[in-house]
Amino acid sequence: MSVLVLPAQFTFKAKDSLDFKAVLEWFDWDNLDQDVVIDVRTCKLANYQALALLLLYVWHLKSKGHAVSLELSPSSQDSRQSPSDMWRRMGAVGWSQVLYERGNQFKGSTVKPLIAIRSRDDAATALSKAEEFAKGFNVEYEKTLQYVLSELLYNTMEHGQRWFNNNRIQIPSIIQFTWYEKRNEISFIVADLGIGIKKHLEMAYPAVEDDLEALRMAIKPQISGTFGKLNSYSGKNNAGVGLYISTNIVQKLGSEMYLVSGQGLLHVSPRDITGKLLTKGWLGTFVLVTVKLTDKKLPVNLHEMLSQARDAALREIASREGKELADKLVVDVGNYFGKYAENKEGAIEIRDRKLLPSLQEGKDILLDFANVSSAPHSFLSALLATPIKSLGMLAYRRIKVTNATPEIRETIDYIFDENTA
Ligand SMILES: Nc1ncnc2c1ncn2[C@@H]1O[C@H](COP(=O)(O)OP(=O)(O)OP(=O)(O)O)[C@@H](O)[C@H]1O
Numbered sequence: 001m002s003v004l005v006l007p008a009q010f011t012f013k014a015k016d017s018l019d020f021k022a023v024l025e026w027f028d029w030d031n032l033d034q035d036v037v038i039d040v041r042t043c044k045l046a047n048y049q050a051l052a053l054l055l056l057y058v059w060h061l062k063s064k065g066h067a068v069s070l071e072l073s074p075s076s077q078d079s080r081q082s083p084s085d086m087w088r089r090m091g092a093v094g095w096s097q098v099l100y101e102r103g104n105q106f107k108g109s110t111v112k113p114l115i116a117i118r119s120r121d122d123a124a125t126a127l128s129k130a131e132e133f134a135k136g137f138n139v140e141y142e143k144t145l146q147y148v149l150s151e152l153l154y155n156t157m158e159h160g161q162r163w164f165n166n167n168r169i170q171i172p173s174i175i176q177f178t179w180y181e182k183r184n185e186i187s188f189i190v191a192d193l194g195i196g197i198k199k200h201l202e203m204a205y206p207a208v209e210d211d212l213e214a215l216r217m218a219i220k221p222q223i224s225g226t227f228g229k230l231n232s233y234s235g236k237n238n239a240g241v242g243l244y245i246s247t248n249i250v251q252k253l254g255s256e257m258y259l260v261s262g263q264g265l266l267h268v269s270p271r272d273i274t275g276k277l278l279t280k281g282w283l284g285t286f287v288l289v290t291v292k293l294t295d296k297k298l299p300v301n302l303h304e305m306l307s308q309a310r311d312a313a314l315r316e317i318a319s320r321e322g323k324e325l326a327d328k329l330v331v332d333v334g335n336y337f338g339k340y341a342e343n344k345e346g347a348i349e350i351r352d353r354k355l356l357p358s359l360q361e362g363k364d365i366l367l368d369f370a371n372v373s374s375a376p377h378s379f380l381s382a383l384l385a386t387p388i389k390s391l392g393m394l395a396y397r398r399i400k401v402t403n404a405t406p407e408i409r410e411t412i413d414y415i416f417d418e419n420t421a
């Protein structure tokens with residue numbers, strides 16, 4: 001039996017900015033016995049968002065087949081809430097019913113909402129809860145918060161899903177709101193146990209350097225890990241502007257946003273955007289937003305903010321595309337080699353006539369494998385081994401691959417590894 005004792009303080013320490021270290025380092029993702037007991041009694045101070053992560057962690061352990069139980073302290077009589085009281089207050093004691101019975105939600109206090117997100121209906125519930133929270137404040141806050149919140153909810157539903165038991169049971173994502181009345185501040189966290197931003201982006205971009213680079217990419221306009229796939233929730237192709245616009249808005253509101261995915265941490269504040277790699281990160285992705293509410297009028301309204309952000313996005317994309325087209329060689333592999341790309345001599349010819357000279361001229365290369373259903377190692381190696389060798393580690397930056405099937409992707413990764421070692 002593994003007994004996991006919650007530390008005396010299970011909070012995101014706040015000085016100038018939030019510090020997730022103590023909480024994230026507590027989670028043990030492997031090396032546990034079959035029976036796991038989580039002892040909450042020792043914990044004297046917690047915050048709701050950290051407890052929301054604890055809840056996802058419990059679900060994770062269940063999905064791995066562990067038997068999990070929590071030891072809570074009895075309800076305290078005085079007004080000071082223990083973390084066990086907070087857990088009950090959020091309705092988190094119902095974690096098992098919510099996990100295994102699809103329609104179920106947490107039955108917690110309405111002032112500390114904890115909502116499991118699996119469907120559009122759940123997202124709508126969360127949005128209307130947020131509306132209640134922001135009521136009484138400047139209406140522009142309310143609308144803007146709703147906007148950011150819905151982008152985050154859609155992201156977690158679209159990109160952050162996690163299933164187990166042969167894809168029969170879905171682990172919901174979580175949203176938790178807290179209103180810190182004294183500070184006049186709202187915090188909310190949207191968290192999941194999905195594959196994380198890096199892996200998700202790598203479905204469209206090869207070899208993203210690390211989790212931090214992935215986060216930086218994700219907040220750029222029109223970078224999306226779901227090219228060309230119709231989304232089951234929105235019924236549209238993802239444009240890849242959700243996070244760009246959201247981070248812009250958060251900055252204009254004078255709010256703070258923290259994005260954590262894998263070991264990456266990005267902090268968006270009104271002044272700047274800073275990032276770092278954590279020694280121990282989160283298995284999936286979470287985004288935490290804190291908004292200081294004022295009744296002061298905002299400098300701009302949502303409509304203006306959105307249109308400014310869209311304009312900025314368009315300018316940024318245009319300048320990037322102009323630049324990229326000028327210094328990029330795009331090779332449509334399917335066009336040259338057909339559905340089964342295996343002509344090795346042809347590969348060598350393209351390599352010598354196109355790839356190597358372009359690299360010499362300083363151009364980057366984008367290999368588009370759309371409509372190619374298979375390509376053997378010998379073909380890919382003939383095409384890529386020499387160019388990769390000539391570049392060394394730079395090859396990861398200068399040679400990009402898109403629209404490749406998982407098998408082709410894997411073979412190419414292997415060739416990259418072989419030739420940069
Ligand atoms: N919760 C998440 N889990 C995994 N990856 C994510 C998550 N949230 C965002 N991402 C990654 O970040 C990318 C950028 O997100 P963003 O919201 O800006 O664009 P999008 O969702 O692809 O498109 P849009 O929001 O414009 O419909 C996503 O395409 C995805 O690769």
Ligand SMILES: [Mg+2]
Nearest residue numbers: 154155242243
């Ligand atoms: Mg999105």
